[in-house]
Amino acid sequence: MILDIKNISCGYGSRTIVNNISLTVKSGEILCILGPNGAGKTTLFKTILGFLKLKTGEILIDNENISNWDRKRLARAIGYVPQAHTTPFPFTVEDVVVMGRTSHLGTMGSPSHMDIEIARKNIKMLGINYLKNKIYTEISGGERQMVLIARALT
Known part of the structure; x- marks a missing residue:
């Protein structure tokens, strides 16, 4: 699987947080995104996950634009580990x-x-x-x- 991020800009409302980012991650590769607080790391991830609307550019998985994928298809293609997770229920x-x-x-x-x-x-x-x-x-x-x-x- 290949994730291609092409010239994307994203943010909240009219405010752009991440501007003109491009990267490619191939199956088996590990990518680390580092930066100071407020630099847009979480905004970038929320956009890739479809939680935020893309302002410009495109996100491709195996050369297919994911903008029209439904949640189920996106969830099958992308796994996400949040910074913190608490559940109110005592699951094993x-x-x-x-x-x-x-x-x-x-x-x-x-x-x-x-x-x-x-x-x-x-x-x-x-x-x-x-x-x-x-x-x-x-x-x-x-x-x-x-x-x-x-x-x-x-």
Whole structure:
């Protein structure tokens, strides 16, 4: 998969925060975006995720413009790990990771055996199998981040 960002500008209302950014990320590559607070890193991510409307430019996945993709298709193509995540419910770690399969379920669907196996595979791959049955709200911040990475991969 290839993510191409071509000359995009984005922001809030009439205020442009990120102006004329281009980048390409290929499958298997890791990209790190660094900058001071208020530089537009989160604004850029919110735009890529479709939470903010693009002002100019285009975002392509495998040479296809994503501007008309529905939420479900976008969620299947892009995984996201937020800076912070708290849930008011005491889900197990495995349950939180399985939630990464939501875009693959029907409206009233529930996870299949295959969905659960995909989640377990990612938990194991990240070396957090020891957390599988723990309550998400009772683990450390670093452990939560690893769980959210497993959820994004799932």
